[in-house]
Amino acid sequence: MDASLVKTPLYDWHVAHGGRMVDFAGWAMPVQYSSIIQEHTAIRSGLGIADISHMGRLRFEGPGAAVFLAELLTRRVADMALGQIRYSLVTNDQGGILDDVLVGYFRNSHGQPFFLLVVNASNRIKIVRWIQAHLTDERANRPGEEIIWNDVSRLWAMFAVQGPRSVELLQPLVDVDLQSMRYYRGVQSPILHPAAQRQGCIISRTGYTGEDGFEVSLGATIAKDVWEVLIERGQPMGLVPAGLGARDTLRLEAGMPLYGHELSEQINPFQAGLGSACHLVGYDFPGRDALLKLQNEPLRSVRVGLELAGKRAARQGAVLLADGRPIGSVTSGSYSPTLQKSIAMGYVAPEFAQPGTDLQVDIRGQIESARVVELPFYRRNKKGMKL
Numbered sequence: 001m002d003a004s005l006v007k008t009p010l011y012d013w014h015v016a017h018g019g020r021m022v023d024f025a026g027w028a029m030p031v032q033y034s035s036i037i038q039e040h041t042a043i044r045s046g047l048g049i050a051d052i053s054h055m056g057r058l059r060f061e062g063p064g065a066a067v068f069l070a071e072l073l074t075r076r077v078a079d080m081a082l083g084q085i086r087y088s089l090v091t092n093d094q095g096g097i098l099d100d101v102l103v104g105y106f107r108n109s110h111g112q113p114f115f116l117l118v119v120n121a122s123n124r125i126k127i128v129r130w131i132q133a134h135l136t137d138e139r140a141n142r143p144g145e146e147i148i149w150n151d152v153s154r155l156w157a158m159f160a161v162q163g164p165r166s167v168e169l170l171q172p173l174v175d176v177d178l179q180s181m182r183y184y185r186g187v188q189s190p191i192l193h194p195a196a197q198r199q200g201c202i203i204s205r206t207g208y209t210g211e212d213g214f215e216v217s218l219g220a221t222i223a224k225d226v227w228e229v230l231i232e233r234g235q236p237m238g239l240v241p242a243g244l245g246a247r248d249t250l251r252l253e254a255g256m257p258l259y260g261h262e263l264s265e266q267i268n269p270f271q272a273g274l275g276s277a278c279h280l281v282g283y284d285f286p287g288r289d290a291l292l293k294l295q296n297e298p299l300r301s302v303r304v305g306l307e308l309a310g311k312r313a314a315r316q317g318a319v320l321l322a323d324g325r326p327i328g329s330v331t332s333g334s335y336s337p338t339l340q341k342s343i344a345m346g347y348v349a350p351e352f353a354q355p356g357t358d359l360q361v362d363i364r365g366q367i368e369s370a371r372v373v374e375l376p377f378y379r380r381n382k383k384g385m386k387l
Contacts, residue, residue: 002028008053009157009223019243025122027054030243037337039246043211044338047163047234048242049227056124056153057217058131061114064145069115070283072134073103074269074291077115078283080105085184085204089269089277090119090127091287095294096265097272098130099123100257104186106202116202116217120259124153134286157223160247161230162213164380169234170214174203178214181205191218195225208247210254211380249334252343255305255376261316261331262303262345268294271347273303273375301328301347305377306359308342309369311335314361320346320370321360327352330361336377343377344370 005028014021019030030051032039042048060069070077075088085104092098102118119127128151140147161170167178174189181187186204190196201218218226231239248258257263257272269278269291280292308314314333319326333344344361352359357372 006054006154008051009220010051010053010227013224013227014051014241017241019241022244024244025054025120025124027121029054030241032243032245033241036243036245036249039240039242040249040337042238042240043163043209043213043242043246043250045164046238047161047165047169048240048246049230049234050160050162050242050247051157051227052160052215053157053220053223054121055158056119056121056127056151057156057158058117058119058128058149059114059152060117060147060149061108061112062146062148064140064142064147065113065115065149067145067283068135068139068147069103069117071285072131073101073285074278074287075103076279076282077103077105082107082113083185083187085186085206087184087277089274090130091269091285091291092265093286093290094265095268095287095290097259097263097267097269098265099127099259100263100274100277101127102206104202104204106186106188108188109200123259124151155220156217157220158218159216159223159227159230160207160209160213161216162207162209162211162242162250164212165237166213169230169237169239170203170216172233173229174201176203178203178205191222191226193226193229195229196222197225208254208256209250210256210376210378211250248332249337252332252334252345253336253338253376253378255345255378257303257345258332267347270294271299271301271303299350302350302353303331303345303375304328304348304353305373305375306330306333306344306346306361306370307373307377308333308344308361309371311342312363312366312368313342314344314346314363314368314370318344318346318364319362320348320352321362321367322352322357324360327359338378345375348372
């Protein structure tokens, strides 16, 4: 393993427990422990835990923080309720997607508000530089509108506890009613275990698997101890640690876009099917004028779901064809452990985006049949869950 790679607080645990480590956006991360299918199936049917400490976490506070973020992100921020989390985009001046992010609104132990921006690991440095370019010293220190922000990515760790038994695992360890917590909500809570050394965490009902679950942010110094507590408590429930591989097949089944695949600076939100994440009335943010224009223009291509007739996986870059003519390409593809079929996402010309449209895909020189289907491929049972 390259010594220059950044290690999460759980790196030694991953190595000691058979994690196959890879370079992911400059971080040493486990791609799998046992098998991707086993880890995937455990989360769909019961319970899994993943180290997501590589995600970028940026904290903003001060009286000017809400307005600054509203003028940086495509979603409204100033009207967020305490504990609310919103999915948003960061766009460039042309309306291309710089990153997709989560922004949450919380208060510290003194009652002072702060915002937490979670960004993709591969885009953290880019987004930090984007923020620095838009947050001048004059803006940050304007009387009555001061802004303080910090990159806390290395100071905190982050776990994803996902699966139908997530509440059962986490409830005894936090001082909040998890069953009644709504999706895209979060709260600060002490961790009710000696391993936490009386520290707290931020726990949110969010995830990137299409399954019920939570994401937990906590101090890096206690991360390994708390992780081991969760592993020990979860073993009787069938808990398994999951790597990047299972997280990718899970998010693909859920139709969730991944930056560098379905999202890029060359793709705008309307092509990606993310127009609802763009609030174009109110605060002006980079790219808003371009998006106002783009929303009224014909789309060049649109994101679609695809089911393949055969079991071979269509990987990123595979050409999509209609009657032998190229009409788009695959952005992500894999065999679906849940659906027992090969699925993919890609971009096609709008006239070929209607569900039920028959296409072909060129998989390394072999032509396979594919059909456009509605996204997501998989929907979990939300019975009893507040939304």
